[in-house]
Amino acid sequence: MKSCKYSPLAVSLMVVFTAAPLIHGFQSFPTPPSLSFQQFRSRSLHGSTTPPQRSVVGGIKRRRQRTAMPPPLFVIEREAELSPSDDKVVNDDDDDDEILSSPTTTTTEKDGDETATFDLSNFVKDTIFLGIDPSPDVIAIASIYFVEGALGLARLAQTFLLKDELHLGPAELSALTGLFTLPWTIKPLYGFLSDGIPLFGFRRRSYLILCGLLGAFSYTLVGNSFFGLLPSTADGTSNSLLIPSTVAALIVSSACIAFSDVVADGIVVQKSRDSQDPKLAGSLQSICWGSAAIGGLLSAYFSGSLLEVMKPQDVFQITAILPFAVASIAFLIDEKPVGSMDTDTGLIVEGSPNIQTQLDSLWQAIKQPSIYKPALFLFLWQSTPTSDGAFLFFMTDELGFGPEFLGRVRVVCAVASLFGVWLYNSYLKTKPIKDILLWSSILSTPLGLSSLLLITHANRSLGIPDGAFVFGDDVALSILGEIAFLPTLVLAARLCPPGVEAVLFATLMSVNNGASTLGTEIGALLTKQLGVTETNFDNLGLLTVICNLSSLYPLLFIGWLDEVGGKSEEELEQEQEQQALAMENGELSDE
Numbered sequence: 234m235k236s237c238k239y240s241p242l243a244v245s246l247m248v249v250f251t252a253a254p255l256i257h258g259f260q261s262f263p264t265p266p267s268l269s270f271q272q273f274r275s276r277s278l279h280g281s282t283t284p285p286q287r288s289v290v291g292g293i294k295r296r297r298q299r300t301a302m303p304p305p306l307f308v309i310e311r312e313a314e315l316s317p318s319d320d321k322v323v324n325d326d327d328d329d330d331e332i333l334s335s336p337t338t339t340t341t342e343k344d345g346d347e348t349a350t351f352d353l354s355n356f357v358k359d360t361i362f363l364g365i366d367p368s369p370d371v372i373a374i375a376s377i378y379f380v381e382g383a384l385g386l387a388r389l390a391q392t393f394l395l396k397d398e399l400h401l402g403p404a405e406l407s408a409l410t411g412l413f414t415l416p417w418t419i420k421p422l423y424g425f426l427s428d429g430i431p432l433f434g435f436r437r438r439s440y441l442i443l444c445g446l447l448g449a450f451s452y453t454l455v456g457n458s459f460f461g462l463l464p465s466t467a468d469g470t471s472n473s474l475l476i477p478s479t480v481a482a483l484i485v486s487s488a489c490i491a492f493s494d495v496v497a498d499g500i501v502v503q504k505s506r507d508s509q510d511p512k513l514a515g516s517l518q519s520i521c522w523g524s525a526a527i528g529g530l531l532s533a534y535f536s537g538s539l540l541e542v543m544k545p546q547d548v549f550q551i552t553a554i555l556p557f558a559v560a561s562i563a564f565l566i567d568e569k570p571v572g573s574m575d576t577d578t579g580l581i582v583e584g585s586p587n588i589q590t591q592l593d594s595l596w597q598a599i600k601q602p603s604i605y606k607p608a609l610f611l612f613l614w615q616s617t618p619t620s621d622g623a624f625l626f627f628m629t630d631e632l633g634f635g636p637e638f639l640g641r642v643r644v645v646c647a648v649a650s651l652f653g654v655w656l657y658n659s660y661l662k663t664k665p666i667k668d669i670l671l672w673s674s675i676l677s678t679p680l681g682l683s684s685l686l687l688i689t690h691a692n693r694s695l696g697i698p699d700g701a702f703v704f705g706d707d708v709a710l711s712i713l714g715e716i717a718f719l720p721t722l723v724l725a726a727r728l729c730p731p732g733v734e735a736v737l738f739a740t741l742m743s744v745n746n747g748a749s750t751l752g753t754e755i756g757a758l759l760t761k762q763l764g765v766t767e768t769n770f771d772n773l774g775l776l777t778v779i780c781n782l783s784s785l786y787p788l789l790f791i792g793w794l795d796e797v798g799g800k801s802e803e804e805l806e807q808e809q810e811q812q813a814l815a816m817e818n819g820e821l822s823d824e
Contacts, residue, residue, distance in 0.1 A: 365517055373565035374504075377441070377497045378521040380555045380562075382528025384490060387452065389536040389636055389643075390548035391483060392625065394455070398545060399476050402766050407622030407757035409480060411750045416488035418747040421739045423495040425591065434570035438563050440496050445560025448489030449553045451482045456549030486556075493559055495739070497521075500566065526651070533647050537640015591736055598737050604728045606793035608741055611721060613787040614670070615748035618756035620780045623765045623773055627688065630767055632699050645704055646711040653715025662803045666720040667794045673717035674788055680709055681781035688774045721745070727797045756780060 358367055365371055395401045395409060432439035454460070463475045501521055539548050599605055628634045661669060683706055686692045692702045725741040759779060763772040 365520065368567075369565045370567040371517070371520070373562045374497065374500055374517075375520050375524040376562050377493070377559055379524040379528040380559050381490065381494060381497070382525035382530075383532045384552065384555050385529050386532040386536050386539075386555070387549055387552040388532075389540060389639060390545040390552070393540060393636060394479070394545035394549075396626070396629075396767075399479065401476075403623040403626045404757050404761035404765070406625070407619075407753055407760055410622060411753035411757065412480065413483055413487050414746060414750045414753070416484065416491045418743050418750060420491060420495050420743045420746075421595075421736055423492045424499065424736060424739055427492075427496050427499060429591075431571045435568055436571060437496050437500050438566045438568050441493055441563035441566070442560045444489040444493045444496070445556045445558070445563065448486050448493075448556030449560070451486040451489065452549050452553035452556065454482050455479055455486075456546045456551075456553060458546060489556060493556075526647075530644065530647050533643040534640045536643065537636040537638065540636035540640075595736055595740065598730055599740070603796050604730075604737075607724060607728055607797055608744060610787060610790050610793045611725070611741070612744055612748045613790060614674075614721075615745050616751045616755070617783045617787070618752050618759055618780045620756055620760070620773070620776045621753070622757060623760045623770075623776060624684070626767050627770050627773055628703070631770055632687075634700070634703070638700065642703060642707055646707050649708040649711035650715045653712040654719065656712065657716050657719050661716060663801050665801050666724050666797075667791060669720045670717065670794070671788060671791060673713055674784065677710070677713055677717070678781055678785060680706070680713065681784070682778065684777055685774050688770070688777065724794070724797060 358365065361367075391413075392406070395406055401409070427436050427440050432443065459475075459478060463478060501517060504517060536548070539551070599608075628639070686695075686697075687699065687702055687706070692699065725738060725745075728741065729737045756776075759776055763776050765771075765773050765776055
């Protein structure tokens, strides 16, 4: 075991750094809150944060909690005054004085000759930060996304805390998993609060600090067993308040991560809109999601290996440092207080539009059939039940897999998901979204049912070890899950009309997360009804069959996607470019 300890991590780092160009352009790369292992291993077709976590993905049923940030199709350019700097060159041949990022070369003069030397600052800027000046503000934003990805460190600890320390069964664990994702179903509310109600004069920084401190406190309480405030009873059994108190603390921590996620996305959207160069806007978002991917991959392996040498409570104590880091980093965010004067523009910093106005605009958009029909299809598609909780118990209690093995599986699934992103971006962007969802749903059924070989131990008769089967099965599901999930982001973006892009996109993703929660709860109910427990897996095969076959019924309503899902992502991008060009020509003609 020791000889393999570092190889998954090394592979993860290599994949992340080579994936920078791949992630570039996928500004809406999901990522989700803290979830248990069973949520990344789903057996029915869905897309996922997820549930939550800027997360590692692993299965067709994805539980990704989406951000409130619309994809690049709807990045709005605004004119902004940018002060010239040494690393920016103004193109005088362009009437709009487009500001381009251009690498500079440091030269030294010796004996009358100029010799080019290596400039570390430009290398960092052009290679790591994709042409963006690595200002403290940009570094702070990237660090926040890295920390959010790294919060997956407590994901397996959460599962084993509930399973081994609090002695919950498969049905109870699945039900609580749904509760932990509830904060991710109300993300628009966080956006309304941060946009419309400044805290101590700030709309972003103060909320990041508050969520970071509260999240750190919640993790600290769980990690220290509530500091002895909930002692065991005289007969040695756990305090009756321990389970509800632990669940409450984990829900609060999940809410803090979700709120921070929305605020961080809001900062990125604002900076993207303020940029005159849309390429710089895309680079900023690529840096953010790349940082989250690195954090997620690093935490994926260590979330399991740490549990081999310490208790789940100890992992929570370590993880508590991460939200506290978010609170500390927030002080570096460059934000002007609401009501103050912006020294760069000379204008008064104003708050966002009235919340009632935003709600009215949102309702006008949602009641259109071209929006609510596809949204209903996505809800049905994501709400089918899952057997994740029961399958986790089967792997740990029946097959004997430990936390370190599960951590390795998460790493491999994360790498496979990145491969799925590359595959979609390279070969499937030209295919109609509706067709991708249809065929990925159909193909997911036999792949999901393949776990029956593991449940019945038929894989051993075929000469396939349990560990190898789990790795191969999860890799295939992760790749197909990513391919199935990315078109849903494009589809959700396509539904957003101008003027309510951000709030409607956040609402659609919250509906998606709510559907995932419903599917998890239905799976928990089925697990209970079929009598699947930590010691009885007789009906696990039947549960798996029900969950996988139920993922096909939403295809009966796939006709609801005819209006918006009949085109490919590439065609949608071309339409958007043509519309932007037409608007630009119209503005020029008016002038």
